[in-house]
Structures are given as C-alpha cells and as structure tokens.
Amino acid sequence: MSSPTSARRLRIGVDVGGTNTDGVVLDPSRSSESDRGIVAWHKAATTANPSAGITNAITTMFASASPKISPEDVASVTIGTTHFVNAVVERDASRLSKVAVIRLSGPFSKHAPPCVDWPEDMRGIVMGYYALVKGGLEVDGELISDIDEDEIVAQCHEVKKRGITSVVVNGVFSPIDTVERQEERAAEIIRREIPGCDVVCSKEVANLGFLERENAAILNASILPFARRTIRSFQKPVRELGINCPVFITQNDGTVLSGEMAAKFPIKTFSSGPTNSMRGAAFLLQGQGKNVQKEDQAMMVVDIGGTTTDVGLLLPNGFPRQQAAYSDLAGVRMNFSCPDIKSIGLGGGSIIRKGAPMSIGPESVGYKLTKDAYIFGGNTLTTTDCAVLLDPSLGIGNTDLVKGQLTEEEGAHFKSIVQQKLEKIVDTMKTSPEDIPVVLVGGGAIISPDRLKGASMVLKPQWSQVANAIGAAIARVSAVVDTIRSTETRTTQQLLDEISKEVMEKTVEAGGSRDSVKVVEVETLPLQYVANMTRFIVRAAGDFDFSRTIVPEVAPELELELEEQDTLPKSGSATAQRDQEPAVDIATYKPDVRNRVWYITETDLGWISSGCYILGTGGGGSPYPHMILLRELMRAGAVVRVVSPADVADDAAVGCGGGAGSPTVSIEKLQGDEMMDAQRELYKICDDRATHMIALEIGGGNGLQGLTLGASANMDLPCVDGDWMGRAYPTKWQTTPVVFNERQPIWSPICIADGNGNVVVMPKASSDRQVERIMRAALSQMGSQVAAAEPPVTGAEMKRWVVDNTISQAWRIGRAVARSRQENRLENVGETTIKECGGSSAGKVLFKGKIVGVERTLRMGHVYGECIVEGTDVGGHDGASEFVGRIKIPFKNENIAAIRIRESDHDEVEDKQALEKQEDVLAIVPDLICVIDAQNGEAIGTPEYRYGLLVIVVGIAASDKWTGSQRGIEIGGPKAFGFGHLEYEPLGQFVKPVSVIDEFDRAQT
Structure with a gap:
C-alpha cells in the first residue's frame, strides 16, 4: 500500500519513445514560478529494454536535483509511450499479432467484412480470420438472435487451426448490452476452447458505431502481447527504485490509465504521445513571460520524435483540437475521442537514402540511433547525422564521423526535403491559408529549420525537448459512459443524474480523488423512430487520489521474460509504412462517361458520398457504411451506371428504394440483404418491372441506394441522375411526386423488410400520409431500421417530378470538398x-x-x-x-x-x-x-x-x-x-445542377 501523502508533492513524467526516453520531475505547487516547477529533467536514447531506460532516467534526475529528491517525495509516476502507435504506423509485423474476429451479428453486416476499409498492407498483416455467427441486439435491447454455443465452438476450431491466439468479439449494439451479455458469454466460450488466447470484447474498447468499434478492438487485440511486455517493463523499475507510488500510463485524451488497464487496452494510449506534447507545450508557454499567443488564436504544435512527426492544433484553452465523430490512425477509422493529429514518417532517426531522388524515411533506426547513426560510430545515415553535419554547433555526437557523407548540393537537398515535409504537414492541419505560430517540441526538433512557410513565428520554448514528459506529469484521470436508456418510466434528468453518479464512480475507481471528480461533458441524443430511448454520453475527470492506490507488482515469472525479450522495434523494419500512392489530380480528373452513360469509379463514389451528406441538411444518416458496401460490390466487379433523366424513355419504369429508420441504428446494425429483399417481395405483387432506379432522397445514406440497387450485382439497372427531394426530409410524403399530386397515393403498394426475415407488404393505402404512419408503426417493431421498396413510375412522370442531376450535384460538392482539403x-x-x-x-x-x-x-x-x-x-x-x-x-x-x-x-x-x-x-x-x-x-x-x-x-x-x-x-x-408563424422567403434563385453526363460525355468531345 502507498504511504501517507502529506509529504508527497512531486510528479514524475517519463516518455518512452522509439528513439529517446525523456523524463521530468515536477512540483505542481511551484508551477507559477519562472522555472514552472521543473525540479529536474532528462533525455537519453531509449534502451532495448525500456526498464533500464526508465531506471536511468529517474536515478539521473534524482541525482541531479537540488535539493536532493527522496523516493518518499514522489506522489506518482506517469509514463507515456509511442511504442504501440509506432508498431501500427510502421506496419511492424514483429509487434502486431494476427487477429480473428467473431461477429455476433446474425444476418447483418455480411457485405462489409472486418477490416473492409483498412489499407491493404495493414489488413494483410493483422486480419487472420473472421466469421459471422448468430447474435446481436436491436436498439431497444430485444434480441436479433441469441448466440449459439455450438456455432462459436466450431469457429474456435477454425481459429486454432490457423494458430491465431488473439480474438475479437463484436456484437451488434453490444455497448448497451447489460442483460444478455452476449460478448462476455462468447468470450468465455472462446477462452475455454482456446486456452491462453487473448479475447477482446469490442464493447470494452469503444462505443456505438459497429465498424469503427470493431476496427479499434482489432488493433487493440493485435498489439496485446507486445503491450503486456512493455507495460511490465515500465512498472518494474519504479518498484526496484523503492518508489512506493502508483504508476500510470497516459491515454489519448490527456488523462491516465492504471498500468493494468493500459496492458488490457493499449489502443487507448495510441495518441497519448502527441497529446502529452501538446499539453506540455501549453504548460511551458504559460511561463514564457510574454504573450506569444494572441487571444483566441490557435497554435500549431510540431512534435518531432525519433520516428514520426506529429502535428496538431493547440486551441487557446490549452487543449488540442479533437477530431469530430471519428478518428483515423494509419488509414484505420475508429470512433473514440482522439486529438486531431496528422503524422508523417519523419524524425531524428529517419534513414536517409542518397541518390536521385534522395529519400528520407519513413524507416527509422529508432532507439538504435546512438549505435547506428554515423555521429555515434554507426554506418546508417540519419536525419540527425545530416543536421549535425550542417550545424556542428548542435554538439551532438562526433561531427568528424559524418564528414563527407553529404555533398554541398546534397546538404541543400536534405534541408529542402525536410522543410517541404514539415510545411506540407503544417499546411494540411491548417483550416486557413493565414500564417499562425508554430511551436517545435520533441528531441528531433533539431532537424527543423527556424523558419517555415505558413508560420508567423517558430517557437521553441525552454524544456521543449521534454514537453511530452511534462504533459504526462500533469495528466489527470477520467472515465466515460456511453449508453442508451429508456425514458418511458424515468425522466431524462433522472437518468442523467444516475449516469453522472455512475461515471463519477468509475472515475474514482480509476484512481480519481472523490472530492475532485466532476462531470466535464454531457450529451443526450434521443433516438429517431425509437420509442422512449435516448443515448447518453457522460464524461468525468478529476485529480489523482494518491492515498489509496495499490502499487502493482511485477510477477516474478515475467521478470526473466523482460530481461530476455527486446520489446522495441527492429530498426529499418521491412514492413514500415511506405509513402501512399499519389492522390487523384482533382484538377484534371474526368469521370468515365461514354455514350451518355456515366460509369461510376471509386473516386466518383467517394465524392458523391461526401456530397450526399452535405445535401442531407443534417439528416439522412451518414453515407459512409453504404459507401463501403457499394465500394465492395464495385471491387468485386459490379458495374454502376448513371443516366440523365432526359435520356429515359417516357414508357420506362423507374423504381425506387431506400432505408428508413434511426441514423444511430444504421451505424450499428450494418445493412444485410434487406434492400433486395424488399424489392423482390414488392415485385411479387407489382406488375410493372423496373427498367431504371432512382434515389428516394439524395441527402444522407439514401443518396447511394439507387446506385446500390442498380449495380450489376443486384438489379443491374441504370440509376437516374436525380431524386425525389433534392435534399433529405424526415417523411416519405415530403417528396416531389406528392407535391405534384397527379396520383394519390403515389407510394402504394409498398414493401418494407428488416433483413432478419420480417417483411411487411401494403398492397394499398388511403393516402401517402397513411403510408408514412403505418410504416413508422411497423418500423418501431422491426428494429428501427428497414428497407423500403416503392412501385415504379413512368419515365414521363419521372421527368415531370424529378429534381434533376442531384447525383451530379453531390459529385461536384464532394469534389469541391476534396479540392479544399488538397489546397x-x-x-x-x-x-x-x-x-x-x-x-x-x-x-x-x-x-x-x-x-x-x-x-x-x-x-x-x-x-x-x-x-x-x-x-x-x-x-x-x-x-x-x-x-x-x-x-x-x-x-x-x-x-x-x-x-x-x-x-x-x-x-x-x-x-x-x-x-x-x-x-x-x-x-x-x-x-x-x-x-x-x-x-x-x-x-x-x-x-x-x-x-x-x-x-x-x-x-x-x-x-x-x-x-x-x-x-x-x-x-x-x-x-x-411547426413553424407556421414564419413565412418562407427564398434564399436565392435556384440553379439547376450541371449534369456530369452533359459535361463529360466522350461522344460529344
């Protein structure tokens, strides 16, 4: 147990990077002084066994501090690391394990397999096997189906055959599953059938969002064996030095995890390095004695380590800008809170390859810099070698050993490449062409020039080389609850009070001081088309409670493993991430239009998807999962065609289909076969067979359904470049055919299917409003998400009612967004x-x-x-x-x-x-x-x-x-x-969207 804390005042922060291990001893009670309360600091090359490096850092700081530091003065040791994220960024197969995924999803998600949206090289390293089995919940907690033990056992045999020992279990709506405990039950079966394997339940890693949660769980599972070794190597030296205090690991949001939790969930530390650097930079800038940051002005923090450069925007409040709904790491999309960081393979240990052209990184000698670099007697040319050669006053290593390695021309070329790389990544993070201050931190900052294009000033505050350790030392503790609860018998406020108490208790359990813990973030999201159900996201944070933390022990049998195993990356990893393929040249790109038929490419699809969500005016649900499904069809060979409304014959039959339900459900219960089920059932009672398809609404996910249904792998019909709304609306009676009122009702007969074997067919109805009312009633009993199939209209009717060229409009908007990002x-x-x-x-x-x-x-x-x-x-x-x-x-x-x-x-x-x-x-x-x-x-x-x-x-x-x-x-x-008191005043004059087909048809050019 820890000793009384009356004398404990010092916090130790240590950052174990791939190249350097940094340390700082901080006295928070003196943070307002000119030295910012920094009692001692240390920077040295990371050792093969991190345990030795941490021991060296702490003992060196203890010895150099004046007055002398006693272990009894230390309240906490907090360690940040880039080991885990570097393993992913570098695609290091020696540190990433193959993973099997068992989905508890019933008939859903079959068209979007695990790792479907991953970069191909990363998927090849990590994805070992997957299976879809019975299981999953509806949004209201009802079963899609229960799990089948025999089915899971059979899949365990397949996993064992492949020698895979890391397994992810992902169930539909598992984060709200507190009763059935499907993921937990499946995990128990897997552990029984595959003794000694690592099983990761997705609900413990991330929140709602099926694909994104699964992606995070897979990365977490892949890194687990390496994480355990690494975390234990962090804990061991603290104990051996007689420091009787808790050891924490920093996580993505600037708060901390216990060592035990970090070993179970290493993914939560993935972006902690940049976060620590940014928090440390903010802390240091407060002590500059001058106002380098104007009020309401953001700053760019450029953290140059040994392997990567991480860039983020530091907001005026001293915290990093957060990504919005989703985060992206090495091309993998996830859904937990992360700072908005962009990384490139450039650092102090990056390997230089001379020639035409010269290349820098992304491979790095990493922690072996002091052995492999020329200035330290090695024979690998690194960026640090080049920086020292060009500026011997840096005083690093032996300058004589690197002389002659670069000609004057090569030296200039080196400086130019580094500058261009840094300027490009800074520009990428900016949302404006205006110059803003840039703060350089990290041990690799010596390779950066003092001036950068796009920077109003380049700052390097005192102790910037250990900013990451400072950020670790000042971190707090937090917890979050993301859940869906029924408001049928209790008010939203009552539930919020209950959840707030729950999350505050979780924060206390995580190590927070009860008196300091407060709720810092609250979000309530009532769910569309789901009776009395609301999603709550509540976060709490607080200071450490140093008086009650049990200091973790390192198991004796693991100490030998720590001594024998090298937990760090192999230098020059053959699996390091390569520069990505050149981006599409937006200015010269031309869509494939032949004989007035537009053949959709993946580039087109990405832009259309982006434009659809903007045209959704906040609704319609994210097109992303629908885009992934259609992209998979296209990669399997499906052809997707678009034709102009003007080219459709008057006697053609234009069919329609789309989804209805809650966007929250659509991100969790991924589409199965319900779209085609609804179409097949409709045409059992509908005489007219569709010759074309059209989107019900261009806004949101439904904007892609006409393309998906029309794909050659489905109905093999051309999709009309238009829709029935020109945007998104919440009801089916808010469509242009209803506005024209030439037929009543227009949406009858209609068929809806839920993808789980339930189909409702309505042969006739009294009005389109009744169609809506009846469909919504059925929807709430069918999982709050269905596919609907509407009867065809004639080509002549379509041309009178359609909002023309809206696929073209979405494409153009998406292209404009892509161009804005590129520029x-x-x-x-x-x-x-x-x-x-x-x-x-x-x-x-x-x-x-x-x-x-x-x-x-x-x-x-x-x-x-x-x-x-x-x-x-x-x-x-x-x-x-x-x-x-x-x-x-x-x-x-x-x-x-x-x-x-x-x-x-x-x-x-x-x-x-x-x-x-x-x-x-x-x-x-x-x-x-x-x-x-x-x-x-x-x-x-x-x-x-x-x-x-x-x-x-x-x-x-x-x-x-x-x-x-x-x-x-x-x-x-x-x-x-319900805004009848307001009159509609036109915003402007409508301009018909320009047709992509008209502009790019090759037959005309």
Missing part, C-alpha cells in the same frame, strides 16, 4: 460548395462559428432540437470574424432554419409570439441549411452536433419543384415543421 483552404469550403450549386445567387455562407449549445427532445418518433452557433473565426488564426453574435438552427431530424438570435432573446419577454415574428431568419425550409465541419469540410449530421465543433453553415436554394407552387411550400416549408 488547404478549408475555411473557404462553404464558398466553394455554393459555387458548385450555382454561385452567389443560388446560396450563401450563412454563418461561421462554434457550436456552444445543443438541445434535443423526441416527439412522435422524430428528434426535434436546436443547435446554437456562436460566431468566431473558424480558421484558427488571429483576426476579427465577420460573423458575430449567435444563430440558432432548429431541426427535426434535418435542419429547419438558421435564425439570428437577437439580444432581446436572452431577456425575459412577455409576448413570445410577437418576438417570434421579429426573428431574423437567414434561411428556412424548403431551402437547404447545411452544417459543415470546418476542420475537414465534411457534413455534420444533427446526431453529431456537440459543443465545441467549429462549423460553417451554408444555405442553398431549394429546387423549383418545391418552391414553384404553394403546395410545395406547404409540404416542405416552415408550416410542415
């Missing part, structure tokens, strides 16, 4: 989007700012809410924003309006109705109000709205199919959403 001009992505939609007369950027408030309620299956955006400069640089004040964006699944908040809105107003009539409406339905993430240019859906996101709000004029008649405005305008 590092994301602050102008709103303007470029408007340009693709017809220019300033057809739309405008309504607002730029930060989300500062979100409210959500559930009524009649739809999520109603309001998002508050405060004007700010989204570019992250100094300068006044033209967008001041606040706006509110009410939504009903989709965004309804953008309304400027008057100052009087904050005061008590007796006549609310009179105030509402005075509201300053910037845009309102049926015009499109789209919210775009200022950090990456992609759409943000209403379920993803959360505090702190930087956004650009864009307004686009609605199609004249909506605005050309009073009926269209009544069905799709303010009145339909």
